[in-house]
Amino acid sequence: PNTTGLIFAMREEQEGLEAFIQHKKVHRIAKRDFIQGELWGHPVVMVLAGIGKVAAASTTNQLIHHFQVNQLILSGVAGAADPFLKVGDIVIADALLQHDMDASPLFPRFEIPLSGKSRFFAHKNLHKELQNAIAQFIQVMQEHFSASLIAEFQLQNVKLHTGLIASGDQFIHDSKVLKELKQALPDLLAVEMEGAAIAQVCEEHDLAFAILRTISDSADETAHVDFLSFVKNVAAPYTLGILKNYFEN
Ligand code: ADE
Numbered sequence: 001p002n003t004t005g006l007i008f009a010m011r012e013e014q015e016g017l018e019a020f021i022q023h024k025k026v027h028r029i030a031k032r033d034f035i036q037g038e039l040w041g042h043p044v045v046m047v048l049a050g051i052g053k054v055a056a057a058s059t060t061n062q063l064i065h066h067f068q069v070n071q072l073i074l075s076g077v078a079g080a081a082d083p084f085l086k087v088g089d090i091v092i093a094d095a096l097l098q099h100d101m102d103a104s105p106l107f108p109r110f111e112i113p114l115s116g117k118s119r120f121f122a123h124k125n126l127h128k129e130l131q132n133a134i135a136q137f138i139q140v141m142q143e144h145f146s147a148s149l150i151a152e153f154q155l156q157n158v159k160l161h162t163g164l165i166a167s168g169d170q171f172i173h174d175s176k177v178l179k180e181l182k183q184a185l186p187d188l189l190a191v192e193m194e195g196a197a198i199a200q201v202c203e204e205h206d207l208a209f210a211i212l213r214t215i216s217d218s219a220d221e222t223a224h225v226d227f228l229s230f231v232k233n234v235a236a237p238y239t240l241g242i243l244k245n246y247f248e249n
Contacts, residue, residue: 005069006039006046006243007059009194012228013076014048015236017243021046029062036067040247045069049194052169053098056194060201071126071208074198075239077231078165078190079172079219081182086215088155088234090134090242091189092127093165093211095119096196099181100168109184112200119164120199123208127162130210133245134160137238144237153234163189165211167196173223191219214238 008014018024021037021044028034035046045067049059056074063069078091085091096119103113110118138158142150150156164187172178172191182188195211202209214235217223 002070003043003045003067005060005063005067005072006044007049007056007063007072007074007194007198008047009049009051009056009074009076010231011048012231013236013239014046015232016240017046017236020240027066029066030058032059032062034062034067040244042247052193053167053197056197057201060198064201064205064207069207071123071210072198072202073126073130073210073212073243074195075212075242076192076194076214077216077235078192078213079178079217079223080215081166081178081188081191081219083218085161085189086154086159087217087230088153089159089161089215090138090238091161091163091165091213091215092131092134093122093195093199093213094127094162095121095164096199096211097164097166097185098168098196098200099166099185099191100170120196120203122199122210126208126210129249130212130242130246131160131162133242133249134212136245137241141238141241144241145234149233153230155234161189163187165190165192165195165213167192167194169193171223172219173221175220178219190215212239212242
């Protein structure tokens with residue numbers, strides 16, 4: 001059967017999902033718990049990778065070699081890199097790039113040296129299926145949240161965006177840093193800390209992957225405000241709703 005790997009960077013991002021996993025078996029490997037079981041009838045291995053590109057790459061490697069997953073989904077939060085994106089919006093990456101990779105002048109900025117590549121592209125079928133699951137979720141999402149939470153985080157008009165996500169080992173909380181990055185990458189939608197590492201490892205193994213991100217902040221001086229509360233109360237329920245739609249379709 002087709003097994004899906006589900007990667008999370010932070011515990012708050014996977015909050016509530018474990019309770020839905022049936023026939024659970026926990027494998028402790030390299031200081032992480034890999035939770036194997038079924039989600040809405042589909043075989044999955046869920047794991048808390050930790051934050052950053054190395055944690056994500058190492059965990060992806062375990063999912064591929066130890067669990068032989070057939071596809072991999074990361075769901076979590078990201079900072080907006082475009083003023084068009086609002087907190088609560090959802091981004092699905094069609095391309096990913098490591099914004100802190102810079103071996104210039106030997107190689108162009110962002111290029112993974114000797115690979116000739118700076119961008120990794122998401123898998124078309126999985127991407128489309130998840131887009132449908134997200135669109136379906138957005139239509140009914142008002143039912144998932146209390147009126148006060150919708151008001152608090154201004155979730156009245158949530159949108160789905162598709163485009164470039166950049167990853168690096170930095171929590172970006174400075175509008176100058178963000179502006180410089182956006183100038184170098186005009187099509188950049190969001191910044192986070194794992195997606196492009198997962199994308200690189202999956203690309204090396206010809207494995208389908210998808211990176212979903214809920215915008216939690218605008219990667220500027222306010223980026224830390226209410227961050228954990230947002231992740232727990234908004235982003236985690238989003239993930240639950242979206243994965244349920246995806247697996248039940
Ligand atoms: N994940 C969520 N917000 C982020 C930010 N501002 N920078 C990096 N990763 C993030």
